[in-house]
Amino acid sequence: MFEWTGSGDGAVEAWRIEVTGTVQGVGFRPCVFREAVRLGLSGTVANIPGGVEIRVEGPRRALEAFCRRLREAPPPLARIRSLTVRPEAPGRAGTGFRILSSREDRSAAAAPVAPDVATCGACRAELFDPADRRHRYPFLNCTDCGPRYTIVESVPYDRPRTTMKGFAMCDACEAEYRDPANRRFHAQPNACPRCGPRLALLDAGGRPVAADPLREAAERLARGEVVAVKGLGGVHLAVDAAAEAAVARLRARKGRPSKPLALMARDLATARRLGDVGAAEAALLEGARRPIVLLLRRPGAPVAPNVAPGVHELGVMLPYTPLHHLLFAEPACPPVLVMTSGNRSGSSLCAGNDEALERLAGIADAFLLHDRPIAARTDDSVVRVAAGAERVLRRARGYVPEPVALPRALPAVFGAGAALKNTFCLVRGAEAVPGPHVGDLEDAETFAFYQEAAAHLSALLRLEPEAAACDLHPDYLSTRYARGLGVPVLPVQHHHAHAVAVMAEHGLEGPVLAVVFDGAGLGPDGTIWGGEFLLARPAGFRRLGSLRSFPLPGGDAAAREPWRPALALLRAAGRAGGDPDRPPGVLRQIPAGSRAAVLRMMELGLQAPATTSAGRLFDGVAALLGLRARLDYEGQAAMELEALAHRAAAAGERPAAYPVALRRGAGGWRLDFRPAVRGVLRDIGRGAPPEVAALAFHRWLSAATAALCRRLARETGAGEVVLGGGCFQNRLLLEDVVERLTAAGLRVYAGERVPAGDGGLALGQAAAAGFRLQGGA
Ligand code: ZN
Ligand code: ZN
Ligand code: FE
Numbered sequence: 001m002f003e004w005t006g007s008g009d010g011a012v013e014a015w016r017i018e019v020t021g022t023v024q025g026v027g028f029r030p031c032v033f034r035e036a037v038r039l040g041l042s043g044t045v046a047n048i049p050g051g052v053e054i055r056v057e058g059p060r061r062a063l064e065a066f067c068r069r070l071r072e073a074p075p076p077l078a079r080i081r082s083l084t085v086r087p088e089a090p091g092r093a094g095t096g097f098r099i100l101s102s103r104e105d106r107s108a109a110a111a112p113v114a115p116d117v118a119t120c121g122a123c124r125a126e127l128f129d130p131a132d133r134r135h136r137y138p139f140l141n142c143t144d145c146g147p148r149y150t151i152v153e154s155v156p157y158d159r160p161r162t163t164m165k166g167f168a169m170c171d172a173c174e175a176e177y178r179d180p181a182n183r184r185f186h187a188q189p190n191a192c193p194r195c196g197p198r199l200a201l202l203d204a205g206g207r208p209v210a211a212d213p214l215r216e217a218a219e220r221l222a223r224g225e226v227v228a229v230k231g232l233g234g235v236h237l238a239v240d241a242a243a244e245a246a247v248a249r250l251r252a253r254k255g256r257p258s259k260p261l262a263l264m265a266r267d268l269a270t271a272r273r274l275g276d277v278g279a280a281e282a283a284l285l286e287g288a289r290r291p292i293v294l295l296l297r298r299p300g301a302p303v304a305p306n307v308a309p310g311v312h313e314l315g316v317m318l319p320y321t322p323l324h325h326l327l328f329a330e331p332a333c334p335p336v337l338v339m340t341s342g343n344r345s346g347s348s349l350c351a352g353n354d355e356a357l358e359r360l361a362g363i364a365d366a367f368l369l370h371d372r373p374i375a376a377r378t379d380d381s382v383v384r385v386a387a388g389a390e391r392v393l394r395r396a397r398g399y400v401p402e403p404v405a406l407p408r409a410l411p412a413v414f415g416a417g418a419a420l421k422n423t424f425c426l427v428r429g430a431e432a433v434p435g436p437h438v439g440d441l442e443d444a445e446t447f448a449f450y451q452e453a454a455a456h457l458s459a460l461l462r463l464e465p466e467a468a469a470c471d472l473h474p475d476y477l478s479t480r481y482a483r484g485l486g487v488p489v490l491p492v493q494h495h496h497a498h499a500v501a502v503m504a505e506h507g508l509e510g511p512v513l514a515v516v517f518d519g520a521g522l523g524p525d526g527t528i529w530g531g532e533f534l535l536a537r538p539a540g541f542r543r544l545g546s547l548r549s550f551p552l553p554g555g556d557a558a559a560r561e562p563w564r565p566a567l568a569l570l571r572a573a574g575r576a577g578g579d580p581d582r583p584p585g586v587l588r589q590i591p592a593g594s595r596a597a598v599l600r601m602m603e604l605g606l607q608a609p610a611t612t613s614a615g616r617l618f619d620g621v622a623a624l625l626g627l628r629a630r631l632d633y634e635g636q637a638a639m640e641l642e643a644l645a646h647r648a649a650a651a652g653e654r655p656a657a658y659p660v661a662l663r664r665g666a667g668g669w670r671l672d673f674r675p676a677v678r679g680v681l682r683d684i685g686r687g688a689p690p691e692v693a694a695l696a697f698h699r700w701l702s703a704a705t706a707a708l709c710r711r712l713a714r715e716t717g718a719g720e721v722v723l724g725g726g727c728f729q730n731r732l733l734l735e736d737v738v739e740r741l742t743a744a745g746l747r748v749y750a751g752e753r754v755p756a757g758d759g760g761l762a763l764g765q766a767a768a769a770g771f772r773l774q775g776g777a
Contacts, residue, residue: 013060014043014090017067020051021081022402023074025114025157027143028052029099030185031075036097037180039066046100047156049462051081056097057090076144077117077288079402099186113152113460115398116232116378118290118320120145122183127322128329133172138214138323139197139372143187145288149401150233151189153375155460159188163373170195197372199323204365206357214323217368218330221337226250228342228356228364231321233378233397233436234349235342235356237364238264240334244304247338251306253363256345259633260308262292262315262380264339266328274301274336275314280385289398290320291381296646303336310627310636312643315382320398323370341379348439348449351377376456377449378436386731387738389752393729394759395423396437401457403431404753404763407507411773414454414465414485415766416478417441418494418758420634424454424478425762427770428463432504432763434754440634441477451481469769471497471761473522490769494521494761495529498724499536500771501764502756506722506749510537513544513709513718513746515737518725518757519559519615519634528552530613530725533669533708535716538771544712545669548572551608552616553598562637563590563629565620567598568608573677584681586629614701614727617673621697624680625690635726642730644694649732655683655692657699660707671708676700698732706740713746723750724764726757 019028024047032045032054041063043056056063067085074080119127123140126132134140141147151162159165169177173192176184184190191197201213209216217227221238224246229236237254239246241263251257265271271285275295284293292315301314308314317339319325327333342350342360350356351374356367382394392399408430415425419442424435435457438450458464470482472491482489492500498521499514514534523529523543531547550568552558558565563586570576570584576599580592587595602608615638622637623629625644631637648655658679661672676697683693709721721741728734728750741748754760 011059012057012090013063014055014057014088014092015063016086016088017054017056017083018048018051018086019054019070019080019083022077022079022114023052025148025152025188026077027075027187028078030143030180031078032070033097033099033180033185035066035069041066042095042097044098044100055088055092077114081405099180113155113157113401114148115289115400115402116148116150117145117288118398119322119325123322124325127325134192136326137191137193137196138199138321138326139189139191139370140322141187141189141191142183143185144183146187146189147232147372150374150376150378150397151372152460155462157188162188163375164189164191167191167196167372197370199368199370202357202367202369204361206367209366213368214326214330215332217366218327218333220366221334222332224249225365226253226363228360228367228369229323229327229339230353230356230369231323233374233376234351235360236339237342237360238337238339241303241307241336241338242334244306247304247306250338250340250363254340254343254345257632258309258636259345260311260313260315261338261340262317262382263303263307264317264319264324264337266319266333266335268318270335271295271316271318274298274303274316278385280390284383284385284390285316285318289381290317291383291392291398292317294382294384294393307338310640310643312646313384317380323368327368339380346440347443348446349377349379376436376453381437384729384731387735387750391729391751391756392753393755393757394421394437395434395753395755399753400436401433401460403433404505405507406430406432406504406767407509410767410770411467412463412465413766413770413773414458414468414482414487415762415764415769416468416470416476416482417762417765418471418478419473419476421755421758422450422478423759423762424450425766426457426461426463426465427766428461432766433457433461434760434763437759447477447481450478454481467769467773469765471522471765472524490772492765492768493524493541495532495534495725496536496541497761497764497768498756499534499541499722499764500538500768501754501760502722502724502749502751503536503538504763504767505752505754508720508722508749510720511535511716511718512720512722513712513716514541514722514724515705515709516725517614517727520611520613528609528611528613530611530615531617531671532612533712535712535718536722538768540772543668544716545671545708546612547614547617548670548672548674549610549612550673551602551605552611552613553601553608555607555609558616559619559634561630562619562623562627563587564598565616566623567595568602569617569620569624569673569677571599571602573674573681575678575681584684585624585626587623589629614725618727621677621680621694624677625684625693638727638730641694642698642732644691645698645732648689648691648695651691653692653695655696655699657703658696660700660704662704662708662711669708669712671704698736702733702736702740705737706744709741709746710744713744720747720749723748724756724760728756
C-alpha cells in the first residue's frame, strides 16, 4: 500500500498525505486532528484543490496506524477516493497538530462540497433535552449533520463563504467551534438560539403572528390550513395529508389537479402504516440523505384519496431538519403532512423569503420562515427500491453535488440535459457532477433557475468547460444555452445519451446492448425515437432495432392526449374500422367527428410524424383500457397502467403474455406491437378485467424485449445490456426485463444513482462528448 520504505520504527519520519474525495465539510479535518493527537503526531492538515493535505511527523509505526485509521474509520459522511503518501524531510512540523484555516492554505481549494445531511441522532437528542442550551432550537447542527450545499456561496467551504456569514458566533458557539474535542469543531453552520437564525410565523399577508411559531403552525395545519415551510433547499407547502378538503384546496390553489403529492411522516412507524417498508426502504427513509421514498401503498393508508389518485405508490420522507422534528413534536401536528414544492405547478421552487411571500400569496394561509438564506435552491430527491437496488428518480437534496465516478478521466465538459425533467451535468477528470433537478425547461423562470444553478455549481467546482454537449433537438432551451457558452458544442443523440448515462455510472466502455424506452427524442433521421435497441459505446452507437413505428397524430398534442396514440395503434392493428358507435376504452369519450378527423390526418400523413416511442405505446394502451383520454401531467397514463397491472400481479393473476413478433427489415429489427394491441382488444372484448390486460401487456413487452436482446446478443457477441429511458422507471417492466435477461446469462445494468429518465440524460451527454473529444471510436 505504501511503497516507501524508510528507516526503523523508532526514528521520526515525515509524511505528506493527500486525501481526495468528499472530504470537505464532512468533519474530515477534525477527524484527522483527533487521530493525530491521539497518536502523538505533530503536523498540519489543510484543504487543497481536490481534497485534503496532511503533513505529519512521528514514528513510522504511529504514522502507519494513523493512515489505517483514516482509511478504515473516516467520518460517516466522508467518501475517500484516494489516499497517497509521500515521504518528506522531517523537522518542519514543529510541535503539536494544527488545522490550517482556508486562509492559510497555499491555494484556493476546490474540493467537492458535500450534500446536505439530515439531523443526526446526537443533535436530535439535544433538541429534545430541556437541559441543553439548544433545547428546541430549530437550526442546530454539527460536523456530522446540517446544511451544506444549500448554504455554500463559494469555495473553499468556510463560514464566511456560506449564508451563515451574517450570523456572528456567540462565545459559547465559538468555543465549540475551536475545540478539537467538540463535535462542533469547525462545523461551519454552527449556531444556537443566542447567535443563530430565527424562526417566524407570518400570516397570509406576510404580517408576523404573535404566537409560538411552531405551535401556531401545527394548530393551523390541524385546522386544514396550507402552511408554507422553509426548509433546506426551498419552501414546502404543507397540509394535513388526511384532510381531503385541505388537500383539494392546496391542489386547486397550486393548479395541480392530480399529480401525486409527497408526504412527510412523523416517524418510521407512521411511514410503515402508509406503505410497504422493507429493510432497504427503511435504510433510505432513516438515512442521512432522507429522500422521498416511493412505497407500495398499503390498504387503509391514513391519507386522503386525493393525495395520489390512480397510482399504487406513495412518496414518503421522514423529517430531516430540526425544524421538521419540532413541528411533528407539537401535540396538534397531524402525523402525516403533504410536503410539496412551494411553487405554482410547473414553475421552480421558491427559496427567498420575499419571493415566497410574493409567489405563494393566495396559495399559503401562513408562512413558517427563517432568516438563514438559501444559496442553492434544491428540491427533495425521489428514490425507489427496484430490482434489488436504490434507483434515484429525481436527484437533488442529499445527493447533489456528490460526484459519480467515471471509468476514466475525461476533458471538462458541460452536459446541457433535456427539455423536460432537466438537469445539467459537469464532468471533471474522472468524475461527473450532476446538477440538482431543475424541472421542465419551458418557461423563463425555470430557465433562469437552470442558468443560475449551472453557474453556481461550475463556480463551486472551479470548472471551465472546454466543450458542451447537448441534445440533437435544436429548439430545447438547454441546447440553446449550450450553444451560447462560447465553447465547441457536441450534439449527442437522445437515446445514445440515455445509454451512456448508465454505462458511465457502471464504468462500462462497451460495446453493450442498450435498450432505451422513453417518450420522445429526436433521431438522426429526423423521426421521433423512443423504443430503441442500440449497440453502444460511449463515443458512438449503431441502431440495431426498434419498436415498429406508428404515426403520432397531432404531434405534441399526442403526448398530452393518449386517445390519439390509441387511435394510431388501433389503425396499425387493422381495427380502426370497427363499429364507430362502440370504440374501445376512452375513445368512447371522443366525438366521432374528432376521431374521423384524426384518422384522416394519419391517412394523409398530415401532422402525423412517425415515432417508435414506447412511452406513447403505453399511453395508447392505457387509453384503450379506458384509463384516460387526456393527461394532467407527463407520464400519468403510463403510471396508471402500471398501477392497474400491479393490482393484477398482487392478486396473483398470471395471464399469458401476448404473442411476440420480431421481424428483420432493411433498417434492422422491428418489435411488432400489433399482436399486443389485438390481444388487449380481444381481452376487453370478452370482458376480462382491464387489470389483467394491463399485466399481460407488461409481460408481453418484457418478453419481447428479452427475446430481441437474446438474438442481438448472439449476433453481436455483446454480453452486457444497459436499460435506460423513463419507461424503465416502471418497476414491473424493469424487474421483469432484468429477471429475463439475467436468466438468459446476460449482465444487466440500469440507472441507480442517476435517474433512468431525462433527469439522467446530461450525464450521458457529457460523458459521450468527453469520450468523443478523446478520439474514441
Ligand atoms: Zn448533528
Ligand atoms: Zn451561539
Ligand atoms: Fe428520454
